[in-house]
Amino acid sequence: xxxxxxxxxxxxxxxxxxxxxxxxxxxxxxxxxxxxxxxxxxxxxxxxxxxxxxxxxxxxxxxxxxxxxxxxxxxxxxxxxxxxxxxxxxxxxxxxxxxxxxxxxxxxxxxxxxxxxxxxxx
Numbered sequence: 001x002x003x004x005x006x007x008x009x010x011x012x013x014x015x016x017x018x019x020x021x022x023x024x025x026x027x028x029x030x031x032x033x034x035x036x037x038x039x040x041x042x043x044x045x046x047x048x049x050x051x052x053x054x055x056x057x058x059x060x061x062x063x064x065x066x067x068x069x070x071x072x073x074x075x076x077x078x079x080x081x082x083x084x085x086x087x088x089x090x091x092x093x094x095x096x097x098x099x100x101x102x103x104x105x106x107x108x109x110x111x112x113x114x115x116x117x118x119x120x121x122x
Contacts, residue, residue, distance in 0.1 A: 001026060001111065002024060002025070002026050002027035002099050002110070002111045003024070003025045003026050003027075003111065004022055004023070004024060004025075004097050004098065004099065004111055004112065004113040005022065005023045005025070005113055005114075006020055006021070006022045006023075006095065006096065006097045006113040006114070006115065006116045007020070007021050007022075007023070007116065008020035008021060008095075008116055008118070009118070010116070010117055010118060010119060011118075011119050011120075011121065012087055012091075012118060012119070012120050013120070013121070013122050014087060014088055014089065014120055014121070014122055015086055015087070015088075016087060017083055017084065017085045017086075017087070018082070018083065018084040018085075018087050018091065018118060018120075019081065019082070019083050020038070020081065020082045020095055020097070020116060020118070021079050021080075021081045021082075022036070022038075022079060022080050022081070022082075022097030022113060023077070023078060023079050024036070024078040024079065024080070024099075025078065027078075027099075028078070029055065029073055029075060029078055029079075029080060030055050030075060031055055032055055033055060033101060033102060034054075034055045034099060034100075034101050035052045035053070035054050035055070035060075035099070035100040035101065036052060036053050036054075036071075036073070036080045036097065036098075036099060036100075037049065037050075037051070037052040037097065037098045037099070037100050037109065038050040038051055038052070038071060038082045038095065038096070038097055038098075039095075039096045039097075039098055039109075040093040040094065040095045040096065041093055041094050041096070041115075042090070042091075042092065042093040043092065043093070048062070048093075049062055050062050050065055050069055050082070050084075051065070051066075051069050051071050051082075052071065052100065053071045053072065053073050053080050057073065059071050059072075065084070068084055068085045068086055069082070069083070069084055069085075070082075070083040070085075071083075080097070082095070082097075087120045088120060089120045089121065090120075091118070091120050092118065092119050092120045092121075093117075093118060094115040094116065094117050094118075095115065095116045095117075095118055096112055096113060096115045096116075097112070097113050098111065098112045098113070099111040099112075
């Protein structure tokens with residue numbers, strides 16, 4: 001089973017860029033029809049899908065975050081990364097990386113990391 005491990009700084013200052021990395025094991029990020037996603041959950045709020053990078057390298061973003069979000073990958077390292085620019089305290093959240101793929105005919109988030117708490121504060 002694919003396993004994901006997120007990493008990155010737990011504290012970011014306002015106006016800076018948040019950078020997180022997700023390392024994939026027991027699988028390849030170029031496997032057909034795999035979509036590698038970033039999702040976050042702010043305090044007291046539901047899950048928010050931020051964007052994804054596909055097996056092909058194509059990227060998809062939540063329109064509400066598109067201007068500040070960039071997702072890329074390093075295939076040789078089996079990693080994909082999230083960059084969120086111009087952060088504010090409202091970007092404080094637990095950030096998850098996840099694999100979205102078809103399982104038993106359903107497109108689901110089949111694997112998640114444990115989540116990375118990121119706090120935006122000066």
